[in-house]
Amino acid sequence: MLNNFINNFIETIDYLEENIKLILKNIDPEIQRNTQEIRIRANRPLIIKCFFKNYYVYNNSQIGLDKNNNLYIISEDQIKKSFENVCEYSVYAYQEEINNGFITLQNGSRVGIVGTAVSKDKKIINIKNISCLNIRIPKNIFNVADELITKTMSKGLSSLLICGAPGSGKTTLLKDIIRQISLGRLGYLYNISVIDERGELFGNQAKNKFQNKFENNFDIFDRYPKPTGMMIALRTMAPDLIVCDEIGSKQETDAIEDILNSGVKIIATAHSSNEQEIYIKPQIKRLIEIRAFEKIVILGSNKKPCEIKKIILI
Template identity: 30%
Template sequence: MQYYLKAAECFANDVRNALCAVDREIMPMITEIRLRRNKPLMLCSAKETAFLSAAGRLTPVPAPDSLIITERMLQENFLKLCDYSVYSSMAELKNGFITVAGGSRVGVCASAVLREGQVVSVKNVTSLNFRIARAVRGCALPILNTLFVHALPSVILAGPPGSGKTTVLRDLALQLSNGFAGRYIKVCIADERGEFAANGSRFELETGLNCDVYSYFPKRDAIEMAMRTMSAQLIVCDEVATPSEVDAIAHGFSSGIAFAVSVHLNSIEDVFSKLAVRRLLEFNEFSYLILLKNYANDFVMIDCKEVYNEIHRRDSSHNGSNGHGPLFF
């Protein structure tokens, strides 16, 4: 409930009051708060979506008393979420989001302002999606107890949005740096978007005793610094996607560092079309691909060598007998 109430405090008066009036037994289940211009305010859990009234009443379909987000209300809440400085949030806004206190990410739909084909600003905000960041203590233990008791393997956590990748990675870092299985692993987190722990100079979500966090640095830079100056044993990265990030991970492997990273995959079949994942597997350094469905309560663990061999088999079949196929950027 504390994470929900902290999220509610990020909104302007009308929305905040409605959110705080929700039944307290329901608050811990809410994962998203969605505002759309001239449409009802919606709350989402892992399995359901509901419409919220000004009095805090939830209904499965729009009701006469559902709270409609007017253009004025949307603008007020957008400005408050930006801490009344759109300019200082513009680097994130150009990528479709802002990060607020406590590590929650707010997706922002708007119109892009282009200059020579590049997004330089945004205007006319139409939708906000507040994804509530939570620390779920112990949620990584099923994975840790299976893989990390006597080893420090490199792992890829994969899943669709909302499957708990960031939450599980955060707890994995916490447990390993706090002495899991009698070892205090030196962990560094490349927290490019401030989702793991950061809020300015404070860490609002715990990351562990032997954990260091690089906040808002590009992942490739944070990885290089963790290698050079922090003697990290394990580096944690969320949402690896670009060639430069993959190259930085390759450099880390050459220095004997382990990695726990996440990638977006809706199913294991997506592995065969995601170039970043294919190249990560090509290094032959990751031990397991862990496909999350609902945090670590429901996951499938797959040997990375088996996945890579299947990629190679499919590529060879597609291209005849002449080798690897498109495994490189």
């Protein structure tokens, strides 16, 4: 288990420029295991977020909060090289993702991109002078969804909406739910279709080396827009369950409505820092009104990821 975490870290830093990679490779494995984010900014110190706090990285691969102590400073050229690596030297292939502000790596890590936007007709068509990359390393924590599955699916598969603030562990929980159900946790091998619009749940099924280490019975619709992906899954894969991350648009709620009419269960997540906020969002409110979900799971704060604060029965 420990090795899997480190592998994810090592796989992720493999995309960075050689010297940054070397510095991060020599960091204490315990810190690597707990690293959530790596921030590289042009002409600024290298920062990693671990144990829910930001730390400077020093030239000797140690971390700390002392800003005068031998900080490792990132050059513009290092940012450029890292960006090229992240894009696999194929900016055209990732243009849409770049315009949306992030690229998802093959192991599911998400690289946020900051630079100067080039706009046309009020729409971003490119980002130039890349100044910062923020790499979020995904956590694959096994059995983290045990409690949630026990509390919500003791009588079989049910439709869930998992709500929480950013960093509260929605995606981590969702991944473990998919893994456990696909392995027959509920006593039956359900057909699961995962609509992974941003490629951050599992990435490409064929390419994701990390995911391929496990036996799974689910299909990943990688980078499909959620409404289209849901309809294609419904028509072609005969799913028992459709899973998607971060719903909220009108097209998505329309697609969910169509799915409900066909009797397929759905598990989705939504951004919401508290219970009240759910009812403020018109599309989520509509889904609750039409009883699209049987249960709503409210997660705790981002200080305690994956903690279930409340389960609301609809």
